[in-house]
Structures are given as structure tokens and as C-alpha cells.
Amino acid sequence: MPEFVLPAGWTSRTLAAVRRKLLAWFDAHRRDLPWRADRDPYRIWVSEVMLQQTTVAAVVPYFERFLASFPTVAALAAADEQAVLRHWEGLGYYRRARHLHRAAKDLAAAHGDALPDDPAVWAELPGVGPYILGAVMSQAFDRKLPIVEANSLRVLSRWFGYRGDPREGAGKKWVWKAAAAVLPTARVGDFNQALMELGALVCSPTAPACGTCPVAKWCEANRLGLQAQIPPATKAKKTVEVREVAVVIRDGAKVLLCRRGPDASRWANMWEVPHGEAVAGETVEAAVRRVARELTRLDVTSGPELVTIRHGVTRFAITMTCLEAIRKAGTYHSDFYAEGRWVDPHDLKDYPVSSPQRRLADELTRASRQLRLI
Numbered sequence: 616m617p618e619f620v621l622p623a624g625w626t627s628r629t630l631a632a633v634r635r636k637l638l639a640w641f642d643a644h645r646r647d648l649p650w651r652a653d654r655d656p657y658r659i660w661v662s663e664v665m666l667q668q669t670t671v672a673a674v675v676p677y678f679e680r681f682l683a684s685f686p687t688v689a690a691l692a693a694a695d696e697q698a699v700l701r702h703w704e705g706l707g708y709y710r711r712a713r714h715l716h717r718a719a720k721d722l723a724a725a726h727g728d729a730l731p732d733d734p735a736v737w738a739e740l741p742g743v744g745p746y747i748l749g750a751v752m753s754q755a756f757d758r759k760l761p762i763v764e765a766n767s768l769r770v771l772s773r774w775f776g777y778r779g780d781p782r783e784g785a786g787k788k789w790v791w792k793a794a795a796a797v798l799p800t801a802r803v804g805d806f807n808q809a810l811m812e813l814g815a816l817v818c819s820p821t822a823p824a825c826g827t828c829p830v831a832k833w834c835e836a837n838r839l840g841l842q843a844q845i846p847p848a849t850k851a852k853k854t855v856e857v858r859e860v861a862v863v864i865r866d867g868a869k870v871l872l873c874r875r876g877p878d879a880s881r882w883a884n885m886w887e888v889p890h891g892e893a894v895a896g897e898t899v900e901a902a903v904r905r906v907a908r909e910l911t912r913l914d915v916t917s918g919p920e921l922v923t924i925r926h927g928v929t930r931f932a933i934t935m936t937c938l939e940a941i942r943k944a945g946t947y948h949s950d951f952y953a954e955g956r957w958v959d960p961h962d963l964k965d966y967p968v969s970s971p972q973r974r975l976a977d978e979l980t981r982a983s984r985q986l987r988l989i
């Protein structure tokens with residue numbers, strides 16, 4: 616395992632001075648965020664789970680709505696998973712929400728609302744990896760555990776002039792060692808947050824404000840002018856264009872909504888209008904009839920286009936053409952979905968769906984409202 620070593624000339628006093636500087640900067644510049652109001656482990660935990668893969672600005676309204684509905688771990692544990700997913704809708708990476716919910720059930724059953732100051736308990740919970748463990752334990756209980764995420768990874772790499780890629784292999788091990796080595800013995804949670812905050816507010820990926828940085832004097836990347844090279848840029852993955860169709864199957868005033876099973880690789884237990892990839896050379900109408908038959912065993916007559924939605928999933932750029940269709944023959948049955956329901960379009964707001972499906976549902980609700988007005 617690669618060892619983390621302090622730069623030449625550094626002593627433990629240098630490190631202590633840098634810690635003091637960074638904490639003083641944090642005290643003066645920390646953003647006033649709702650999960651920083653106190654050291655409630657439940658609030659910190661929820662915020663940290665939401666913040667994985669998501670920006671602070673996007674998380675704040677979600678966090679406030681979530682805490683308003685599920686103010687304690689017991690309230691979250693008692694909630695229906697569909698309600699939890701509905702609150703998470705739009706944040707993406709829904710597995711995080713299901714893990715959070717399952718972990719809340721485990722914690723509430725064993726500890727009630729008094730969340731334990733015990734890393735061994737937290738480490739066993741679904742969805743709790745080294746980052747969440749360090750973030751919750753250090754911020755709520757001042758446990759001396761490191762964290763590494765995109766911001767602190769960048770700061771540590773530049774600070775110590777690490778030339779490898781800290782996101783993988785030996786570099787990943789190095790950065791966790793560095794994050795542990797720089798921790799103070801007190802105010803650990805604040806120090807971890809200060810590293811992340813410095814990365815978010817000062818040490819940005821492409822335009823670090825070294826002139827105002829509290830650790831500039833001790834920063835190797837700054838000394839060598841290597842901010843643009845450290846850390847190395849991630850290799851952009853090639854985007855793949857995908858053509859999809861979605862089929863809004865009508866039966867009278869109702870439309871068919873389907874739920875994915877709990878083991879689905881994506882959007883597990885969430886609802887959707889049936890959709891699938893169009894085959895090369897296939898017309899949209901033919902694709903709609905085929906997708907309806909394959910996913911629901913219903914024969915349909917394809918109708919007008921409702922909306923076309925462009926969205927991205929990992930490296931796939933998806934163009935989803937959504938058509939209305941009338942059920943012609945057959946009874947709903949699916950080997951793909953766990954459940955199908957005929958619902959009033961005005962009730963779609965009650966079901967957790969993915970972001971593109973929400974745009975489709977909103978369009979459908981609008982169209983149904985106009986039909987009623989005619």
C-alpha cells in the first residue's frame with residue numbers, strides 16, 4: 616500500500632499550523648446549510664446520503680422536504696418505501712433512498728431514536744461505505760475518521776502535489792491515507808467539512824483561487840504551478856445515442872402505469888409508463904406496438920405523439936418519443952414489471968417515477984386536463 620509521507624521540510628508543527636489555518640478559514644467562510652444547524656446524526660446522515668453525486672444547491676430543498684415528512688429516524692423507519700421514493704424523486708440514484716430507508720429500519724429497531732456513537736454499528740448498515748461512515752461519525756460524534764469525496768480528493772492531491780490519479784488503484788489508497796494523516800485530534804468533523812468546503816468554494820477544478828486560499832503557502836501544486844495537471848482530468852466516456860419509445864396505453868379515462876420489481880438494476884420499485892429501445896429501421900408506431908406487446912401483452916393501436924423527451928442515463932443520451940395508444944385486445948400481464956395499474960392521469964403525482972417519466976406524466980396530466988375542458 617502506498618504510504619502517505621509529509622512533504623520535505625514539514626514537521627508536525629507545520630501540519631498543526633495548516634490545520635489551524637484551515638479551521639479558522641472554515642469558521643469565517645462556512646456556508647449556512649440546514650444540516651449544519653446542529654450535530655444531530657440523523658440530519659447529518661440524510662444530508663450526506665443526498666449529497667453523494669448531487670450538488671449542495673440541489674440538495675437543500677430536498678433535504679428540507681424530507682426532514683419535514685420524516686423528522687426522526689423512527690419516522691423514516693415507519694414510512695412506506697413508496698413515500699420515501701416520492702420524496703427522493705428527481706435526486707436520482709434511488710438505490711441511496713432505499714438503502715437509507717432499510718438502514719433506518721435497522722437502526723430504529725435496535726436503538727430507537729438515539730443513534731449510536733459506534734462506527735462498528737454504522738459500518739454494517741446498507742449504503743454506508745467509508746465516506747458516509749467518516750462523514751457521520753466525525754461530524755456527529757467527532758470520531759477521528761477521514762472522508763474522501765470529489766472536493767477533498769482534489770484539495771489533498773494539490774496540497775501534497777500527488778501526481779498519480781487519486782480516483783483509482785494505488786492513488787485511491789494514497790488519498791485515504793492522506794485524509795487520515797491530516798486529521799486533527801479535536802474538531803474532526805469541522806476539519807473534514809473544511810476540506811470539502813475549500814474544494815467547493817476556493818480550490819475549484821478549473822479555476823482555483825490560490826490567491827485567497829488559506830493553505831496556499833503550503834500547497835505543492837501552487838508552488839509548482841501544476842494546478843491544471845493535479846489531479847489528472849477524468850477520461851470522458853463516449854456518449855452513445857439511444858432511441859426509445861414510451862407508450863401511454865389508454866383504456867377509457869385511465870392509463871396503464873407499471874412498477875419495476877425490487878431487484879431491477881435501475882429505478883427499482885418505481886413506476887413508469889412502459890418504454891423500450893426502438894430497433895434500427897423500426898418506425899415509432901411499430902416500436903410502440905411491439906414494446907406494448909412485449910412488456911404488457913396488450914395489443915394497442917398507436918395514436919398521436921404526446922411529447923419527445925431527451926435525457927441522459929450514465930453515458931447514454933436517450934431520445935424518448937412518447938405516443939398515446941388505445942388498448943385494442945388482451946389483458947395486462949408482464950414478465951418484466953412487478954405490477955401494473957390502470958390509473959387516472961390526475962393521480963400520477965402520487966407515484967414515484969424517474970425524472971423523464973415525471974416530465975411525461977406532467978405532459979399527460981396537462982393533456983388530460985385540456986381534454987376535460989373541451
Ligand code: SF4
Nearest residue numbers: 818823825828831834
Ligand atoms: S493553493 Fe490553490 S491549488 Fe492549492 S489548495 Fe489552495 S486553491 Fe487549491
